[in-house]
Amino acid sequence: MSSKRANAQANPLQRTEFRLLLTCLRPQEVVPPELLTPNLDWDFVLEAGQRHSVLPLVHRALAQHAGVPAATRENLESLFHQSVRRNLFLTAELMRLLDGFSEQGISVLPYKGPTLAQALYGDIALRAFTDLDLLVRPGDVPGATEVLETLGYAVDPPISTARRSAHLAFASAQMFRRTAGAALVDLQWRITPAYFSVDFDLERFWRTAVPVLLGLRQVPALAPEVLLLVLSVHGAKHHWQSLVWIADIAQLLRKYPDLDWDSVLRTARSMGIERLLFLALVLSEELLGSRLPEPVKQQAASDRDLAALFGCVERYLASEVRAVQDFSDHWFNLRGRERWHDRFCYVARLGGVFARDKRRDEKLYAIIREHFKRRPSV
Numbered sequence: 001m002s003s004k005r006a007n008a009q010a011n012p013l014q015r016t017e018f019r020l021l022l023t024c025l026r027p028q029e030v031v032p033p034e035l036l037t038p039n040l041d042w043d044f045v046l047e048a049g050q051r052h053s054v055l056p057l058v059h060r061a062l063a064q065h066a067g068v069p070a071a072t073r074e075n076l077e078s079l080f081h082q083s084v085r086r087n088l089f090l091t092a093e094l095m096r097l098l099d100g101f102s103e104q105g106i107s108v109l110p111y112k113g114p115t116l117a118q119a120l121y122g123d124i125a126l127r128a129f130t131d132l133d134l135l136v137r138p139g140d141v142p143g144a145t146e147v148l149e150t151l152g153y154a155v156d157p158p159i160s161t162a163r164r165s166a167h168l169a170f171a172s173a174q175m176f177r178r179t180a181g182a183a184l185v186d187l188q189w190r191i192t193p194a195y196f197s198v199d200f201d202l203e204r205f206w207r208t209a210v211p212v213l214l215g216l217r218q219v220p221a222l223a224p225e226v227l228l229l230v231l232s233v234h235g236a237k238h239h240w241q242s243l244v245w246i247a248d249i250a251q252l253l254r255k256y257p258d259l260d261w262d263s264v265l266r267t268a269r270s271m272g273i274e275r276l277l278f279l280a281l282v283l284s285e286e287l288l289g290s291r292l293p294e295p296v297k298q299q300a301a302s303d304r305d306l307a308a309l310f311g312c313v314e315r316y317l318a319s320e321v322r323a324v325q326d327f328s329d330h331w332f333n334l335r336g337r338e339r340w341h342d343r344f345c346y347v348a349r350l351g352g353v354f355a356r357d358k359r360r361d362e363k364l365y366a367i368i369r370e371h372f373k374r375r376p377s378v
Helices: 016-024 042-053 056-061 070-103 113-121 137-149 161-170 202-207 224-235 244-256 259-272 274-288 294-301 306-318 327-335 338-348 360-376
Strands: 131-134 151-156 175-179 184-188 210-214 217-222
Touching: 016 042, 016 056, 042 056, 042 070, 070 113, 070 131, 070 210, 113 131, 113 210, 113 217, 113 244, 137 151, 137 175, 137 184, 151 210, 151 306, 161 184, 217 259, 224 244, 224 259, 224 274, 244 274, 259 274, 259 294, 274 294, 274 306, 306 327
Parallel strands: 131 184
Antiparallel strands: 151 175, 175 184, 210 217
């Protein structure tokens, strides 16, 4: 499979500005002069860098480049420093929150934000983030909510008492906003909503957690093999609409060349997310030049559905407007699962059918299978 199959007219990702953006995400490459053309749309480069949350990486590649106009360098510098100030503020806020949770005996895994930036990029300034993602065990959600409220946060949007148990059962997260300040916390008790039908072993997250040094403090984080699977599922859940998620995959592969691939593939296969993993790996290879182990490349190449999914992601990335989720997005999610059982669970859970009537479930399963066979691609 190759993204070169589409020319620049058919594939917006081939326009010079986007090719420049992709090159900036490859730390091992020097930006070639031919990409810095006189008529380059620098406003598009900066806007797309912000939209895809990769502006810090664009700054790393272009801030000192002689081929960048002075006005653009000045604008880029200003935007980068805004991002750094936000990251520093949120990192300090994370420390305050971790102290609050610790005092109440609640174990928390901050698996994105500052922890991800430090673990993968070695510098919290190089990975943009706008909130703090905190993972807790489902049983700790009420206690964690009380801690956040004590520390000055409120649920946003509010959830009625009558809906809280249903929200805990079906959703995966709840957003909290600090009442004084601009901090956001995404409190999560699973990686995806229940309907997505990807059920991680959360206890494994805690058993295999590794320390990440933030300043003078060690903070627990997901082990690389677990993180790769979590990021692969997270990106697929959002249809890989942001380049930063692909950049994270590529950076993880660079940072951990001795990844335990046997463990990664075995876990992905047992969970039915092998195709989601392969899609993440192929995206990082095709768009950002990641090097994959030959056996992994061969397994990914044998999946005939990946080409259609890859094409969908190209269209998502090229879109400048984030559309409301529609039916085609659900087909993307279904095509991304290699097991019929998981596809059925996705639709059943999405429709609120939970095996209360076996005959009804069998009928629904038949409908899904028949319609899926009629649709040749995503």
